Amino acid sequence: MITTDPFDDDKLREECGVFGIANVDTASAVVALGLHALQHRGQEAAGITSYDGDHFHSHRAMGHVAGNFDRDEIIRALRGHSAIGHVRYSTTGETALRNVQPLFADLSSGGFAVAHNGNISNAEKLRKDLVRRGSIFQSTSDTETVIHLVATSLYSTLIDRFIDALKQLEGAYSFVCLTSEGMIAARDPLGIRPLVMGMLDDAVIFASESVALDVVGAEFIRSVEPGEIIIVRDGKIRSVKPFAATPPRFCIFEHVYFSRPDSIVDGSSVYSVRKAIGAELARENGIAADLVIPVPDSGVPAAIGYAQESGIPFELGIIRSHYVGRTFIQPSDKVRHLGVKLKHNANKALIEGKSVILIDDSIVRGTTSMKIVQMMRDAGATEVHMRIASPPTRNSCFYGVDTPRRENLLASSKDVDQMCAHIGADSLAFVSIDGLYRALGEAARDDKVPQYCDACFSGDYPTPLTDHAKGSDSDQLQLLGEHLV
Ligand SMILES: O=P(O)(O)OC[C@H]1O[C@H](OP(=O)(O)OP(=O)(O)O)[C@H](O)[C@@H]1O
Numbered sequence: 509m510i511t512t513d514p515f516d517d518d519k520l521r522e523e524c525g526v527f528g529i530a531n532v533d534t535a536s537a538v539v540a541l542g543l544h545a546l547q548h549r550g551q552e553a554a555g556i557t558s559y560d561g562d563h564f565h566s567h568r569a570m571g572h573v574a575g576n577f578d579r580d581e582i583i584r585a586l587r588g589h590s591a592i593g594h595v596r597y598s599t600t601g602e603t604a605l606r607n608v609q610p611l612f613a614d615l616s617s618g619g620f621a622v623a624h625n626g627n628i629s630n631a632e633k634l635r636k637d638l639v640r641r642g643s644i645f646q647s648t649s650d651t652e653t654v655i656h657l658v659a660t661s662l663y664s665t666l667i668d669r670f671i672d673a674l675k676q677l678e679g680a681y682s683f684v685c686l687t688s689e690g691m692i693a694a695r696d697p698l699g700i701r702p703l704v705m706g707m708l709d710d711a712v713i714f715a716s717e718s719v720a721l722d723v724v725g726a727e728f729i730r731s732v733e734p735g736e737i738i739i740v741r742d743g744k745i746r747s748v749k750p751f752a753a754t755p756p757r758f759c760i761f762e763h764v765y766f767s768r769p770d771s772i773v774d775g776s777s778v779y780s781v782r783k784a785i786g787a788e789l790a791r792e793n794g795i796a797a798d799l800v801i802p803v804p805d806s807g808v809p810a811a812i813g814y815a816q817e818s819g820i821p822f823e824l825g826i827i828r829s830h831y832v833g834r835t836f837i838q839p840s841d842k843v844r845h846l847g848v849k850l851k852h853n854a855n856k857a858l859i860e861g862k863s864v865i866l867i868d869d870s871i872v873r874g875t876t877s878m879k880i881v882q883m884m885r886d887a888g889a890t891e892v893h894m895r896i897a898s899p900p901t902r903n904s905c906f907y908g909v910d911t912p913r914r915e916n917l918l919a920s921s922k923d924v925d926q927m928c929a930h931i932g933a934d935s936l937a938f939v940s941i942d943g944l945y946r947a948l949g950e951a952a953r954d955d956k957v958p959q960y961c962d963a964c965f966s967g968d969y970p971t972p973l974t975d976h977a978k979g980s981d982s983d984q985l986q987l988l989g990e991h992l993v
């Protein structure tokens with residue numbers, strides 16, 4: 509049984525980032541740079557595995573890329589012309605060294621290392637079957653099931669074994685694998701998580717976001733397509749599409765919050781989409797006020813869009829400390845509340861005597877909004893209106909984002925008026941689901957064939973959720989956890 513509950517924590521957290529490069533000198537040094545650019549996607553742990561043609565070399569550690577991969581001797585020991593790397597925020601399996609990726613095993617075909625962004629929603633069931641058949645797992649991560657499925661597949665070639673493994677997975681995955689036969693990148697058939705391909709001279713790169721290509725000076729080539737497997741071997745690139753074509757369901761929250769604004773994700777500039785969401789928000793839920801103020805960091809582009817559309821001046825009424833991470837997570841409520849204060853502070857001289865519209869990208873638990881509304885009042889704001897650049901987050905994610913349990917999501921038990929009262933604002937409004945789709949260039953959400961995964965807003969999950977169905981082991985685990993509290 510998987511030993512931890514994916515919803516142990518209570519804050520919306522980032523997900524993982526993957527990066528791989530084949531055919532370059534000092535591949536691991538390039539991977540370290542790429543992982544730096546993806547640090548916002550996972551801050552729990554980082555790892556790099558390289559291959560020098562004979563041997564695999566690996567360094568995995570808890571914590572950030574800087575601090576773990578900024579020493580020459582570590583990079584020099586990761587020898588080889590190919591390497592993959594990972595920054596982790598756990599979704600399945602505890603935060604411990606044994607779950608830090610890339611995961612590695614020696615298979616009959618040779619070494620096999622895997623870096624994964626996403627979450628396999630039937631990993632627990634697969635693991636049970638594999639263990640019954642004799643597999644010995646080294647970690648509690650969902651990602652390890654892939655290694656065992658490849659190892660035990662009856663097909664003869666590595667690629668066929670890999671395809672056989674993928675066909676048994678449910679959920680979301682963007683994989684970059686390093687094998688003695690070359691590098692393999694793969695995206696799940698719905699393309700829930702992002703993965704792009706780039707070139708740096710003769711080297712081929714795969715990365716979660718295009719910003720990682722920019723940072724290493726590589727050229728963006730294209731996204732890996734949903735359901736596509738790309739194999740890089742001896743300098744040649746081969747694409748395989750083993751799944752029946754199906755309409756994609758890219759994660760809409762990547763546009764709202766996860767990705768860096770300077771990334772091109774799913775063919776669109778994240779910054780432009782966020783500005784467009786802000787403009788939609790102003791059209792749908794405009795209100796008179798003196799100032800539009802973003803909640804840094806990820807509320808900034810939407811606030812610019814809102815200000816431009818409404819004609820109300822944009823001002824930096826909240827200043828954030830750059831020495832507090834993206835998500836300030838602490839084990840107790842008391843410390844968490846202090847954390848929000850440490851991260852954000854009111855620009856009092858600007859706020860005093862003004863009515864303000866605060867723009868944030870999302871409300872998850874409500875901790876940030878509640879603190880910031882109070883902060884504005886303490887700074888002398890006459891009115892505080894909150895506008896949110898996504899619909900209410902009512903459902904948990906099972907696809908690689910570590911959302912709180914459903915009952916800890918403010919919107920799961922409160923309507924908008926109750927949420928407004930909870931955070932203490934004078935008014936609160938969210939962009940509509942169609943407004944969000946319009947910002948992405950669609951006329952509206954197609955309810956019959958939705959263009960994106962938006963399950964955290966709509967509850968419409970695009971894949972089966974075997975491990976999370978009522979009566980499954982993880983359901984029992986959650987119930988047990990609830991009784992133990
Ligand atoms: O309702 P809550 O539970 O407080 O969560 C919502 C907040 O969390 C995120 O910010 P975060 O601080 O994680 O990162 P950011 O600096 O990128 O905005 C998000 O942008 C909201 O501000």
Ligand SMILES: NC(=O)CC[C@H](N)C(=O)O
Nearest residue numbers: 523524599600625626908
């Ligand atoms: N957030 C992610 O993409 C995590 C990848 C994998 N499911 C893990 O828990 O390590």
Ligand code: SF4
Nearest residue numbers: 759761905961963964
């Ligand atoms: S449930 Fe939400 S966060 Fe998870 S993949 Fe779907 S849209 Fe993204």
Ligand SMILES: [Mg+2]
Nearest residue numbers: 804805806807
């Ligand atoms: Mg925020």
